[in-house]
Amino acid sequence: MIDPEVALFLASQKNAKPRSEMTIQETRQGMLDGRHLALPSQLLAVVEDKCIANVPVRIYQAEDHDYWPTIVFAHGGRFLSGDLDTHDSLCRQLAKRSGARIVAVDYRLAPEHRFPAALDDVYAVVEAMSEDSPQLAVAGDSAGGNLAAAACMLARDRGKGWIAWQLLLYPMLDAMASLPSHQEFADGFGPGSADMLRGWLEYAPEGIDRKNPLLSPLWAEDLRGLPPAWILTAEMDTLRDEAEEFGRRLFFAGVRADMDRADGMIHGFLQQSAILNQARLYLDKIAHQIRLNLFD
Numbered sequence: 001m002i003d004p005e006v007a008l009f010l011a012s013q014k015n016a017k018p019r020s021e022m023t024i025q026e027t028r029q030g031m032l033d034g035r036h037l038a039l040p041s042q043l044l045a046v047v048e049d050k051c052i053a054n055v056p057v058r059i060y061q062a063e064d065h066d067y068w069p070t071i072v073f074a075h076g077g078r079f080l081s082g083d084l085d086t087h088d089s090l091c092r093q094l095a096k097r098s099g100a101r102i103v104a105v106d107y108r109l110a111p112e113h114r115f116p117a118a119l120d121d122v123y124a125v126v127e128a129m130s131e132d133s134p135q136l137a138v139a140g141d142s143a144g145g146n147l148a149a150a151a152c153m154l155a156r157d158r159g160k161g162w163i164a165w166q167l168l169l170y171p172m173l174d175a176m177a178s179l180p181s182h183q184e185f186a187d188g189f190g191p192g193s194a195d196m197l198r199g200w201l202e203y204a205p206e207g208i209d210r211k212n213p214l215l216s217p218l219w220a221e222d223l224r225g226l227p228p229a230w231i232l233t234a235e236m237d238t239l240r241d242e243a244e245e246f247g248r249r250l251f252f253a254g255v256r257a258d259m260d261r262a263d264g265m266i267h268g269f270l271q272q273s274a275i276l277n278q279a280r281l282y283l284d285k286i287a288h289q290i291r292l293n294l295f296d
Helices: 004-012 024-037 088-098 117-129 143-157 193-203 240-252 277-294
Strands: 046-052 055-061 070-074 101-105 136-141 163-169 229-234 257-262
Touching (some): 046 117, 055 088, 055 117, 070 117, 088 101, 088 277, 101 117, 136 143, 163 277, 229 240, 229 277, 257 277
Parallel strands (some): 070 101, 163 229
Antiparallel strands (some): 046 055
16 A cells, blocks of 8 residues: 555656656756755765766765775666765765765766666776775665666676675666566556666667666576675565565575565655655664674
8 A cells, every 4th residue: 555645745746747758857857856855964974075986976974984884875867867966865864874984976877878887887986995995885776776786796797705785775677677566556656667668778778688687687697696685675666576576586596685665665765755754764774784784
C-alpha cells in the first residue's frame, strides 16, 4: 500500500510534464528545483570542493579528522542529470549521521559523455581514495547505484581489493528493463519505465550490447569475489525487481548481500526527506549500516 505522504506528493505532481518528454536541460533544472524537498543542509566540519584524479568532487566530514572510513558516492539522475548540488543534502545527512567521510563525485553526464565516461570518473576517484582510506566503500542512488556496482566489478576484474563494501540505493542495473516491476509501476508512481529507458537511451552508445555487465551489472555472469552489499529498494519503484534480483544473485555467488525494501515508497524517496517521514527513518538506517560495516 502506498504511503499516505507519498500519495500526497504524487497528487501534487499529477500535472507535471513526464520526465521522458523533458529536454536534457529541463531534466537537469528539474532535479535542482527539487532540492526543497530535502532536509536543510547539515553544518559539518568539512565541506570541500576539489578535484581528485582530474574529477570534481565534494568532500563531507562531520569532524575534521584524517582517517575516517571513506565512501565514494555517485549521485542519481538517470545518467543525464544530477550533480553535487542536487545531492548535497543527502550527502550531508549521511556524513552527519554516520561519521564517515563522503566523497561525492561530479561525474560526466550523458548524452554529452556516454558510457563508460561516468564509470571511468567514479573508478578514478575510487582508485585515488584507496591510497589514504583505511576502509573504503562505494555508494550511489539510482544511476549512481549502477556506477557503484560497476566500479566494484571493475576493481575485482583488475585484481584490486580496495573496496570493502557497496551501498546500493534503489540502483539502476538493467538496461534491458526486463523485470516485472517495470510494467507494474510503469506509470503513476514517480519515475516510470519510460523515464528509465530514456536514461539508458542517452547513456548507452549506439550498437553496444546492453547486457555488458559494466553497463548492466544485473547481467554479469560471475558475481563471485565482489564486496558485501547492502541494497535498499522501494516497494513502488520500477527498478525494484532488478535491484532485488541482483541481491539474490550476489547471495548465490557467495557474496553477503543484505536487502531492505521500503514499504509504500517510490523511487528517489531519500531525496524527499523534508516531506517523508520514511525517508528520515531510512537515513538513520543507512547510517547504522555504514557504521556497522565500515567502523571497527
